[in-house]
Amino acid sequence: MCNIIQGFRYIMELVSTTNAGRQIVTVNEARIDAAVALSFKEGMRSQTEAGAKIVVLNLQKVDFVDSSGLGAIVAAMKAMGKERTLALAGLTPTVAKVFKLTRMDSVFPMFQTLDEALSNLT
Amino acid sequence: MTDTLSAHMFDVEFQSGPLAVRQALAQVLDGLKPLSLDVEETGTIELVLAEALNNIVEHAYPEGDPTGAINITCKRGEKGLHFRVTDSGRPMPEEKLPMAVQADVDVDMFDLPEGGFGWFLIQDLAKDVDYAYENGKNILDLRLAVAMGA
Numbered sequence: 001m002c003n004i005i006q007g008f009r010y011i012m013e014l015v016s017t018t019n020a021g022r023q024i025v026t027v028n029e030a031r032i033d034a035a036v037a038l039s040f041k042e043g044m045r046s047q048t049e050a051g052a053k054i055v056v057l058n059l060q061k062v063d064f065v066d067s068s069g070l071g072a073i074v075a076a077m078k079a080m081g082k083e084r085t086l087a088l089a090g091l092t093p094t095v096a097k098v099f100k101l102t103r104m105d106s107v108f109p110m111f112q113t114l115d116e117a118l119s120n121l122t
Numbered sequence: 123m124t125d126t127l128s129a130h131m132f133d134v135e136f137q138s139g140p141l142a143v144r145q146a147l148a149q150v151l152d153g154l155k156p157l158s159l160d161v162e163e164t165g166t167i168e169l170v171l172a173e174a175l176n177n178i179v180e181h182a183y184p185e186g187d188p189t190g191a192i193n194i195t196c197k198r199g200e201k202g203l204h205f206r207v208t209d210s211g212r213p214m215p216e217e218k219l220p221m222a223v224q225a226d227v228d229v230d231m232f233d234l235p236e237g238g239f240g241w242f243l244i245q246d247l248a249k250d251v252d253y254a255y256e257n258g259k260n261i262l263d264l265r266l267a268v269a270m271g272a
Contacts, residue, residue, distance in 0.1 A: 034176045035141050064165070066172040067239035074236050082231055094165030101246055102239050103227045 012039040016047045019118055023052035027062050032069030040069065044076035053084050056117045060090030065098050074104065085109060089117040128199030135193045138183040138209070143175045146194065153196060154203075163268040167203070170248050173240040174207050174262055182211025182260055202249075202267040213255040222246070 013028040025047050032040055048055050057073070059065075065073070077086040087109040091099065099105040111117035132153035136146045147168055154167065175192065183190050190210050197204045214220065222245035225235040245251055248264040255261070 031144070033144065033172065034179070035144055064168060064172075066169060066176060067237065067243060068176060070239060071236035074234050078232055078234065078236075093162060094169070097162075097165065098169065098243070101243060102225065107227050107231075107234060 012036045012043045014040075014043045014047050018052070021052065022054040022056060022118065022121060023048065023050070024056045024058055024114065024118075026058040026060070030062060031064045032062055032072065033064060033066045034068035037068040037072040041072045041075050041079075044072075045079055048076070048080055048084075048086075051084075054087065054121050055080065055084065056087045056089050056111075056114065056121065058089050058114050059092070059095060060114065062095055063092050065095045067098075067102075070098055070102060070104060074107070077108065085121065087111065087117050087121055089114045128197040128204055131196040131198050131203075133193065133195050135191060138179050138189045138192055138211070140179060142192075143172065143179060146175060146192070147172055150194060150196070157198075157269045159268055163266075166247050167266050167268065170244050170264065170266065171205065171207070173244050174264070177240055178207070178209045178211060178260070181214075182209050184212070187211065198269060200270065202265050202270050204263070204265050207262045207264075209260050210258055211260065213260060214253060217255040219251065219253045 015026045015028055017024045017026070025044065029036070057076075073088075080086055088099075089111045090113055091110065096105070096110075099108070099110070109117075109121070111120060134146050134149045134153065136142050150171060151164060151168060154164065159167070171194070178192055193208045195206045220241045222241040224242050225238055227234060244264065248266055250263065250265045252263040253261065
């Protein structure tokens with residue numbers, strides 16, 4: 001039990017901005033993996049609790065997502081509820097592959113770039 | 123399945139822990155550098171090994187159990203890269219590989235799976251996935267069809 005609790009508490013770096021009522025949450029880290037999945041989930045909860053209807057998760061800087069990270073992104077969407085949209089933007093090829101293989105690409109609105117997401121989501 | 127020409131490339135050994143997997147993966151990618159793999163191949167290898175290692179950290183050496191060593195061996199052969207991952211933690215349930223099922227995503231949003239993708243990804247991306255529990259060790263073998271024709 002101690003080997004996890006005694007280790008440092010990893011805080012994921014998420015940066016939030018708004019654009020015409022839409023919220024953009026940018027992940028300023030290269031990985032959403034098992035080491036940070038819980039921190040990511042908590043970070044997303046606090047970033048999105050203000051209630052913006054459309055949230056775009058900008059993954060441009062993320063080059064690796066494992067199944068724990070994928071699960072955390074799904075959890076973030078569920079926490080927002082059905083009346084709100086969590087869209088994903090800027091997926092790098094390796095990250096896009098994880099979503100495609102698990103068919104989660106059919107669950108999230110996905111856009112190549114943040115600009116594309118913002119011009120399509122109103 | 124046997125690849126007689128396989129030549130040893132490198133070993134990575136580390137103590138199980140949530141952040142240790144990142145360091146181990148970085149060492150594996152470092153060991154693969156001489157092969158000049160492309161981003162997609164490297165990404166596939168990293169994902170498959172991440173899933174295998176996270177599974178060991180979570181289930182073979184669960185919280186509350188003493189931590190232990192995880193060993194990764196990489197060999198290169200005609201049919202690609204052969205990885206063997208071993209640990210001395212708890213065996214897989216029934217000492218068998220878990221079923222790898224693609225999760226159903228055509229469900230109500232609140233029923234979407236948040237886990238269980240790991241073995242599906244391993245089985246989907248790797249070849250010749252084989253598991254044995256011998257002399258108190260979990261032994262996972264898998265092959266990635268990259269850098270073929272050594």
